[in-house]
Amino acid sequence: MIEPIQEVLSATLGRYVEVTFKKWLYIDVFHYEMPNKVLYKDVPDRDGWVIPLGFNEKGWHFHNFDKTPHCVIGGTTRFGKTVFIKSAMTYLIEHHPDDVEIFILDMKGGLEFEKYRNIKQVINVASSPAEAFQCLDSIKTLLEQKMTEFKRNGWANVVNSPYPKRTFLFVDEAAQLVPERFMPKETRDMLSYCQSVLSEIARIGGALGFRLVFCTQYPTADALPRQIKQNADLKISFRLPTSYASSVVIDEHGAEELPSDIKGRAIIKTHEKMIVQTPLIDDEEMTKRLEVYCVEKRNEAHRTADEDFICFE
Numbered sequence: 166m167i168e169p170i171q172e173v174l175s176a177t178l179g180r181y182v183e184v185t186f187k188k189w190l191y192i193d194v195f196h197y198e199m200p201n202k203v204l205y206k207d208v209p210d211r212d213g214w215v216i217p218l219g220f221n222e223k224g225w226h227f228h229n230f231d232k233t234p235h236c237v238i239g240g241t242t243r244f245g246k247t248v249f250i251k252s253a254m255t256y257l258i259e260h261h262p263d264d265v266e267i268f269i270l271d272m273k274g275g276l277e278f279e280k281y282r283n284i285k286q287v288i289n290v291a292s293s294p295a296e297a298f299q300c301l302d303s304i305k306t307l308l309e310q311k312m313t314e315f316k317r318n319g320w321a322n323v324v325n326s327p328y329p330k331r332t333f334l335f336v337d338e339a340a341q342l343v344p345e346r347f348m349p350k351e352t353r354d355m356l357s358y359c360q361s362v363l364s365e366i367a368r369i370g371g372a373l374g375f376r377l378v379f380c381t382q383y384p385t386a387d388a389l390p391r392q393i394k395q396n397a398d399l400k401i402s403f404r405l406p407t408s409y410a411s412s413v414v415i416d417e418h419g420a421e422e423l424p425s426d427i428k429g430r431a432i433i434k435t436h437e438k439m440i441v442q443t444p445l446i447d448d449e450e451m452t453k454r455l456e457v458y459c460v461e462k463r464n465e466a467h468r469t470a471d472e473d474f475i476c477f478e
Contacts, residue, residue, distance in 0.1 A: 181222040195222040201427050205252050205446035214261070214331055214376075216253040218401075218433050219441030226433065226441055230331065231324050233398045233435065234371030239384040239414035240403025245429040245443055246380055247277050249401070250335050252446045253378065255454055257333065258286050262458060266332045268304060270297045272341035280448070285458045297342060298355045301362040304334065304375075308366065311373045323374035332375050334366060339381040340388040364392035371396070384413040400434040 174182040174192065183193045203220045211217075215227040228236070240246040257265045267287045271278040275292030282290045291300040320326035336342075342360060344353040366377050379397065381388045384405065394400075402420040405411050411420035415434040423430050429443045 183222075197222045197224060199440070200442050202429065203442050203444050205255065205444040205450065208252075208256065208444050210260070214257075216256050217444050219429075219431065219443040221439060221441045223439075226439070228399055230333075230376045234375070235367050235377040235393070235397040236379070236399040236401065237389060237394055237397040237414065238378065238380040238401045238403075239389075239405060239410065239420070240380075240382060240401075240431070241405055242382050243428065244403040244423075245431065245445075246382065246403050247337055248429065248445060249403075249431070249443050250337060250378065250380065251277075251448075251451055252444045254281075254333075254335065255446060255451050258284065258455060258458060261331070262286065264329045264331065266330060268300060268332070268334045270300065270334070270336045270339075270342075272297065272336070272338040277337060278335075280452070281455065283459050283462055284455050285460045294342065294352065294356055294359070297359050301359050304332075305362050305365070307332070308370060308373065308375065311375075312369075315373060322372045328374060330374060333378065334363075334375065335378045335380070336363070337380050339363075339379055340383040340385075343387045360390055364390055367393045367396040384410045386413065389413055398435055402432045402434070404430070 171182055171184040174184070174194075181195045181198060183195070185191045185193075197220075199221050208217045209225055211227050214230045216230070218226040218228050220226070238246055238249065254267060257267070262285075265286050269278045269281075269287065269290045271290055271292050273292075275290065278290050279292060281287055289300050289303070291297040315321075315323075315326070318326070320328065323331070342356050342363075344356040344360075348356075363377065363379070366375050370377065377393070377397070379389070379393055400415045402411060402414040404423040404425060405414070405420040408418040408421050411418050414420065415432055415438070420432055423432065423440075427442075429445055431441055431443050433439050433441055
């Protein structure tokens with residue numbers, strides 16, 4: 166009943182109208198229209214461990230990782246998934262240059278993120294299953310170290326502690342970490358270990374300051390493990406080819422109906438659902454913004470007394 170009213174009012178007023186019923190009937194008329202493109206340079210500054218989700222008729226929307234620590238993202242290739250990761254990564258580094266630590270599993274062979282390896286805040290970039298295994302093994306060790314530290318200090322959650330750092334793990338194309346029957350047993354075991362560590366981060370990492378952003382362009386039950394999906398209350402879907410793929414990511418249909426001629430359009434699902442246009446940033450702008458943080462890194466695994474991370478190069 167509400168949708169026809171909403172459509173008629175929108176057409177009559179020439180503005181986006183939202184009709185809701187919560188004991189009373191509410192009719193909201195918005196000034197903005199959904200744009201087909203928004204630029205990263207226009208994203209406003211916000212305090213806290215937030216990233217820009219995008220812009221719609223209601224204005225800019227942000228996600229606070231200290232409230233919801235993990236996120237899953239699905240989307241067909243070339244529709245904005247990797248660009249979204251880049252905008253999130255850039256925003257975190259620009260707003261928390263001294264406190265953010267970033268690990269990246271770039272399972273597209275390092276084509277997208279290898280160029281950012283020498284940024285100070287980027288601890289490691291893994292671009293193959295073997296490198297992902299090594300990277301996640303180091304993260305598991307770090308997870309155990311932080312668990313010990315938090316217990317020693319009586320901290321139950323990083324949000325309620327004086328601990329300033331947050332550790333982000335971006336996984337771009339998680340389907341490459343799915344063990345397949347045709348693979349050698351050694352490879353299957355290695356990938357199974359990777360998935361178990363990712364699931365452990367999703368289960369217990371949030372309280373310790375770990376934030377997982379898990380992305381795939383092939384949303385299946387194998388590529389998106391249950392433990393990760395259940396512990397990721399933020400779900401983002403760019404256009405997907407089928408309603409089944411949409412239901413895997415956001416638990417309902419809709420992503421297959423996103424426009425095929427507009428890149429960066431996404432469904433955001435938390436306790437509610439909305440559609441936004443995500444911010445666009447290209448490699449040239451990202452490199453220019455982050456070049457101030459480039460450093461010469463050592464070539465060996467290292468850890469010093471005043472560091473709480475391990476870096477593999």
